Amino acid sequence: MASAEKRDYYEVLGVERSASADELKRAYKQLAIKFHPDRNPDDKQAEEEFKRVSEAYAALSDPDKRRRYDQLGHAAFDPNRGGTGFDAADFAGIGEILEGFLDDMFGRRGGASRLPKDLRYNLDISFEEAALGTERLIEYERSELCTQCKGARAEPGVPIPECPACRGRGEVRFQRGFFATSRPCFSCEGSGVRAEARCKLCEGKGSVPQKQTLRVKIPAGVENGAVRTLSGMGEETPAGNGDLHVHVSIKAHPLFTREGADILCEVPVSFPQAALGATLEVPTLEGKVSMRLPPGTQSGRVFRLRGKGLPVFGGYGKGDELVKVTVEVPEKLTPRQRELLEELSHEMGAGTHPQQQTFLDKLRGLFE
Numbered sequence: 001m002a003s004a005e006k007r008d009y010y011e012v013l014g015v016e017r018s019a020s021a022d023e024l025k026r027a028y029k030q031l032a033i034k035f036h037p038d039r040n041p042d043d044k045q046a047e048e049e050f051k052r053v054s055e056a057y058a059a060l061s062d063p064d065k066r067r068r069y070d071q072l073g074h075a076a077f078d079p080n081r082g083g084t085g086f087d088a089a090d091f092a093g094i095g096e097i098l099e100g101f102l103d104d105m106f107g108r109r110g111g112a113s114r115l116p117k118d119l120r121y122n123l124d125i126s127f128e129e130a131a132l133g134t135e136r137l138i139e140y141e142r143s144e145l146c147t148q149c150k151g152a153r154a155e156p157g158v159p160i161p162e163c164p165a166c167r168g169r170g171e172v173r174f175q176r177g178f179f180a181t182s183r184p185c186f187s188c189e190g191s192g193v194r195a196e197a198r199c200k201l202c203e204g205k206g207s208v209p210q211k212q213t214l215r216v217k218i219p220a221g222v223e224n225g226a227v228r229t230l231s232g233m234g235e236e237t238p239a240g241n242g243d244l245h246v247h248v249s250i251k252a253h254p255l256f257t258r259e260g261a262d263i264l265c266e267v268p269v270s271f272p273q274a275a276l277g278a279t280l281e282v283p284t285l286e287g288k289v290s291m292r293l294p295p296g297t298q299s300g301r302v303f304r305l306r307g308k309g310l311p312v313f314g315g316y317g318k319g320d321e322l323v324k325v326t327v328e329v330p331e332k333l334t335p336r337q338r339e340l341l342e343e344l345s346h347e348m349g350a351g352t353h354p355q356q357q358t359f360l361d362k363l364r365g366l367f368e
């Protein structure tokens with residue numbers, strides 16, 4: 001890259017040219033945490049920015065390099081213009097600083113403690129439970145801090161429990177180009193504690209899997225896919241507790257479907273019922289109700305039963321139940337039924353089916 005295109009190192013870090021070493025470090029820490037690849041997986045732009053701020057800091061944090069940069073600008077490091085260039089060794093120095101930042105950032109203080117981990121619980125409830133609200137006892141497993149070592153992994157009272165190989169981190173970091181990578185420490189198997197000093201109760205793990213039972217309240221009108229978060233009920237770590245996310249799935253109902261706070265129910269009726277009118281038995285969430293079907297009801301007509309829907313979630317009142325009436329045409333007829341229907345068909349004159357009549361009139365008009 002031509003040095004003319006490079007941004008000024010002070011500008012990259014967002015500091016004054018007179019910035020002190022402390023100010024530089026603070027600015028770099030903020031930016032390094034913001035753009036670190038562990039935080040921005042698969043984000044090329046963040047990675048580029050991370051490299052840019054790391055390079056700027058590598059140059060300005062070294063008093064010698066900073067002096068040369070102040071005199072010569074980017075040319076100080078441009079090998080094509082007599083500069084010294086940058087190599088991996090220039091970044092090795094910032095590796096250690098970065099390591100300290102990252103421990104803060106990922107909560108890795110004092111051994112191999114991890115970030116509090118959230119847990120997910122999938123809760124299936126029935127249509128009725130979703131409609132009316134419910135309370136469920138859920139059982140799940142989470143890791144809880146060892147009661148003896150409180151997550152420290154070492155037997156209480158043991159002097160200098162830290163693994164000397166990794167200085168208690170449980171992992172060994174090494175620099176690869178710009179990025180520090182890590183692997184679990186071999187000598188302590190990632191626990192950060194000397195084998196002889198390990199807590200006997202948890203065998204140096206710091207936590208133990210425990211069954212938890214919780215009462216979860218599901219409010220009336222909850223939507224499919226809703227998530228209830230129970231703060232602090234995820235995994236326990238010395239850095240704090242994760243949360244438990246309860247994902248609610250509502251099982252399909254044999255008769256009802258749902259649209260927001262309204263519920264839909266399709267009721268098949270016979271042609272005579274639709275033509276003559278009838279009293280129908282219609283299911284609602286609160287049991288069966290009678291519904292009067294007026295004579296001459298068309299197939300597909302929707303009747304609204306006010307207030308028979310679900311409570312409006314996060315609002316007031318209730319939705320409605322929408323009853324859709326469909327006329328069912330018989331697929332098989334006895335000889336006697338056929339005879340009667342044929343007789344009926346003859347009996348029905350032009351005025352009996354006004355929709356059909358209008359259709360036929362239009363059709364005629366179209367092709368004449």
Ligand SMILES: [Zn+2]
Nearest residue numbers: 146149199202
């Ligand atoms: Zn323990």
Ligand SMILES: [Zn+2]
Nearest residue numbers: 163166185188
């Ligand atoms: Zn170790």
